[in-house]
Amino acid sequence: MAIVAGVDFGTLSVRVTLLDSVKGRLGTASAGYPLHRRREDPDFATQSHEDQMNALVKAVRDVMQQTGVTAKDVVALSLDTTGSSVIPVDAQLQPLDEYLLWCDHRAHKEAQQITELAHATGLEAIEWCGGVYSHEWGFAKLLYWLRNNPEKRERFATALEHCDMVAATLIGISDPALVPRSICAMGHKWMWNPRWGGLPPQEFLSQLDPLFDGIREKLGGAYRSSDAVAGHLSERWATEMGLPAGIPIPVGAFDAHWDAIGAGCREGDVVNVVGTSTCIIAMSRETRLVPGVCGVVPGSVHPAFTGIEAGLSATGDIFEAIAKRAGTDVKALSEGLAEYKPGQTGLLRLSWDNGDRTVLVNPELGGMTLGWNLIHTAKDELFAAIEGTAFHTRIILERMAEYGVPVHRVTNAGGIPQNNVVLNQVYADVLGKPVLVPDGVPTSLGSGIFALVAAGAFATIEEAQEKMCLPFKIYEPERAAVARYNELFALYRKVYFAFGLRGSEQAAMGDVLPELRRIAAAVRAEQAG
Numbered sequence: 001m002a003i004v005a006g007v008d009f010g011t012l013s014v015r016v017t018l019l020d021s022v023k024g025r026l027g028t029a030s031a032g033y034p035l036h037r038r039r040e041d042p043d044f045a046t047q048s049h050e051d052q053m054n055a056l057v058k059a060v061r062d063v064m065q066q067t068g069v070t071a072k073d074v075v076a077l078s079l080d081t082t083g084s085s086v087i088p089v090d091a092q093l094q095p096l097d098e099y100l101l102w103c104d105h106r107a108h109k110e111a112q113q114i115t116e117l118a119h120a121t122g123l124e125a126i127e128w129c130g131g132v133y134s135h136e137w138g139f140a141k142l143l144y145w146l147r148n149n150p151e152k153r154e155r156f157a158t159a160l161e162h163c164d165m166v167a168a169t170l171i172g173i174s175d176p177a178l179v180p181r182s183i184c185a186m187g188h189k190w191m192w193n194p195r196w197g198g199l200p201p202q203e204f205l206s207q208l209d210p211l212f213d214g215i216r217e218k219l220g221g222a223y224r225s226s227d228a229v230a231g232h233l234s235e236r237w238a239t240e241m242g243l244p245a246g247i248p249i250p251v252g253a254f255d256a257h258w259d260a261i262g263a264g265c266r267e268g269d270v271v272n273v274v275g276t277s278t279c280i281i282a283m284s285r286e287t288r289l290v291p292g293v294c295g296v297v298p299g300s301v302h303p304a305f306t307g308i309e310a311g312l313s314a315t316g317d318i319f320e321a322i323a324k325r326a327g328t329d330v331k332a333l334s335e336g337l338a339e340y341k342p343g344q345t346g347l348l349r350l351s352w353d354n355g356d357r358t359v360l361v362n363p364e365l366g367g368m369t370l371g372w373n374l375i376h377t378a379k380d381e382l383f384a385a386i387e388g389t390a391f392h393t394r395i396i397l398e399r400m401a402e403y404g405v406p407v408h409r410v411t412n413a414g415g416i417p418q419n420n421v422v423l424n425q426v427y428a429d430v431l432g433k434p435v436l437v438p439d440g441v442p443t444s445l446g447s448g449i450f451a452l453v454a455a456g457a458f459a460t461i462e463e464a465q466e467k468m469c470l471p472f473k474i475y476e477p478e479r480a481a482v483a484r485y486n487e488l489f490a491l492y493r494k495v496y497f498a499f500g501l502r503g504s505e506q507a508a509m510g511d512v513l514p515e516l517r518r519i520a521a522a523v524r525a526e527q528a529g
Contacts, residue, residue: 006448163252172234258446292359
């Protein structure tokens with residue numbers, strides 16, 4: 001028997017789960033931290049490293065007290081985080097600023113410059129991240145920070161991804177050169193790949209901006225997949241958290257990637273990690289490039305497979321925004337949604353409120369709802385938004401399948417599917433496939449699985465998954481709903497590419513609004529008859 005701590009840093013809180021190698025989950029505790037936004041700049045989103053570490057201490061102590069587990073029984077700790085969430089640090093690994101969170105979108109210009117120069121110079125790495133470098137990713141964020149913080153440049157030593165910064169802090173590393181770096185984080189967000197010797201060439205980075213002179217060396221270190229141990233818990237943080245010093249901490253990863261592992265992801269699966277945004281995770285033995293898909297990285301999700309990442313820039317955030325504008329919350333606004341039928345609202349909603357992460361990779365898009373009349377309600381819009389996020393997910397899965405990524409099973413993981421039966425059924429009907437949902441909360445199970453492997457409790461990730469992962473609830477597609485959603489998806493796909501691509505030559509859209517009205521009228525007639 002072995003007990004480990006699995007840690008998951010989300011956008012608003014950290015969750016810590018204690019897992020027993022025999023009994024499974026013993027308990028989970030969470031602690032929140034503020035997200036710093038500015039009304040005058042909707043692209044701004046930062047978070048304090050100190051706030052996060054304080055929350056981690058609280059969550060660990062709370063779960064230990066809740067479960068009655070004694071410190072000596074915990075044999076490993078593992079962590080995943082948001083990403084790309086970037087923190088600049090000095091030569092002693094002290095923060096020079098707050099994390100530029102994954103949802104900080106200020107680096108539009110920098111991302112566009114990276115994309116343009118990469119294509120102009122034939123940089124192979126750009127093809128491995130879907131052909132477009134995102135404003136959500138590391139190099140764009142770091143370049144934005146360097147350009148806008150001239151007074152701090154002299155003290156800048158390196159930048160770290162969230163998961164690497166937390167691991168280094170817990171281990172007690174104070175030399176940037178000694179920080180182990182996550183292949184998951186650096187591969188998906190910083191164009192790292194052993195195929196071209198790691199990061200992009202210094203020549204390319206310097207041509208992008210002289211502020212990047214020497215940056216490749218500054219971002220050096222040991223790049224490892226998560227079957228490697230990053231280090232061991234320091235005396236200081238062991239005392240703070242009430243855990244044994246010296247326990248192993250494997251190399252960390254992104255939350256969505258390990259949520260997929262915790263949800264039982266295997267080859268041929270697609271896991272939709274649905275939260276404030278959606279990360280779509282798949283694994284393949286073969287490495288295939290997919291245009292518009294955010295990252296294809298060997299060893300990122302599972303050390304033995306190529307990880308594929310895509311997603312939506314906003315999902316739960318959209319639902320929350322609709323409810324907030326209506327002066328209520330999502331739970332209250334969702335009452336009665338189970339009675340809605342596919343297409344009955346006559347609305348078609350594009351999920352671009354925070355830009356498009358995949359497959360257009362365009363931060364300049366905005367949310368859009370077609371088909372309004374004078375009696376539509378916020379509840380109608382919420383249902384249309386759920387349908388819209390499902391349609392957007394189908395766009396992505398069809399692109400992946402088109403380029404040879406197997407899609408045999410679809411799992412909805414993350415926080416929202418646990419509490420939203422309507423969303424799960426809509427996804428099953430839109431995708432035309434059964435949707436599996438873990439019967440319980442899978443968040444931080446992935447971290448626990450990697451901790452158990454690091455502690456030697458299981459020989460492989462698959463062995464740990466077999467014992468630790470939850471059973472599934474299964475949502476079967478309903479034939480009539482699938483047929484209706486196929487009609488609507490044809491309209492959605494037309495609008496998605498016509499409005500999403502500048503200078504699009506897509507077919508004229510004069511039929512979209514009449515078709516939405518026709519479908520809504522047909523649904524009303526069916527209900528009346």
